[in-house]
Amino acid sequence: MSRTLGPAEVTPRGEGPFDGRITTYRLAYLQVTTVEADAERVSRTQALTGGSPRALVAVAVQMSGTATFVQDGRRVEVGEGDLLVYDASRPYSFDRPRRFATRVFQVPRRVLGASDTAIRQATGSVVGTADGFGAILLPFLTNMASSADGHPPAVANRLAGMVVELFDTLIAEQAHDGREDADAPSHLVRRARDHIDRNLRDPDLYPEGVARTLGISVRYLHRLFEGEGTTVGQLIRQRRLEECGRELARRSRTAPAVSAVAQKWGFVSPAHFSRAFRTAYGVSPSEWRDLGAGRPGADLLTSSR
Incomplete structure (x- = not known):
């Protein structure tokens, strides 16, 4: 022994x-x-x-x-x-x-x-x-x-x-589980964020799937993010909007279609995407695209992660 x-x-x-x-x-x-x-x-x-x-x-x-x-x-x-x-x-x-x-x-x-x-x-x-x-x-x-x-x-x-x-x-x-602890398990938060970043294009990316991947309950996943200033659902939406904003602001010979960019990054409904984008950045996705990469806000968006 x-x-x-x-x-x-x-x-x-x-x-x-x-x-x-x-x-x-x-x-x-x-x-x-x-x-x-x-x-x-x-x-x-x-x-x-x-x-x-x-x-x-x-x-x-x-x-x-x-x-x-x-x-x-x-x-x-x-x-x-x-x-x-x-x-x-x-x-x-x-x-x-x-x-x-x-x-x-x-x-x-x-x-x-x-x-x-x-x-x-x-x-x-x-x-x-x-x-x-x-x-x-x-x-x-x-x-x-x-x-x-x-x-x-x-x-x-x-x-x-x-x-x-x-x-x-x-x-x-x-x-x-039932105990007070001031130190959040940051490694689980990092793993959750990494999983979200890797799967942003999946329209079925929801908190339930993130929790299942980590092997924890949805309730506990939400508790992990209580100290992060956001919820898991809000983080998924924010990261998708950031990627859409980058792609729409990128200068290219042909302007990308707003609906195609939204679908690429996991938004099922173009109307929902447009409303969420305007709420987050104050302009519509098409206005953001037309302003182009020279817009100061585009630089801020690119460095917001």
């Missing part, structure tokens, strides 16, 4: 012989460890934390049995099929009253984009897997663990990177 999951005291709970089995392997910087054992208590004390060579964050899958987990004064019950987030480098304890099986995924703290505050808030979070993000994460981890041996280094690194992205999302969602 100490070699694979970090220095800890392990005490069998039963009177008779103790039976247990540990298997572990690495996928680039990701370590996957499966533990099957009789009832036990595991305690990682403050005195033992100095024996860990590096900071690790873990997500455990309770494959069978149950556990009571304690860290940072937070006590939670982990049931079969649940996911548990914890900091593997700081003091914690597990109490497992009967035979169990668990699979632990450990990643170095340094590869995560989550803040220290978010990780501490997510510590001890039990995530159900019947629905929501847990229902997405569990089969991915299960399938990856069952077929992880023998991957070439390039594939192993990509898979490990995917796990880190998923863990970042899980930590951010748990850290903000």
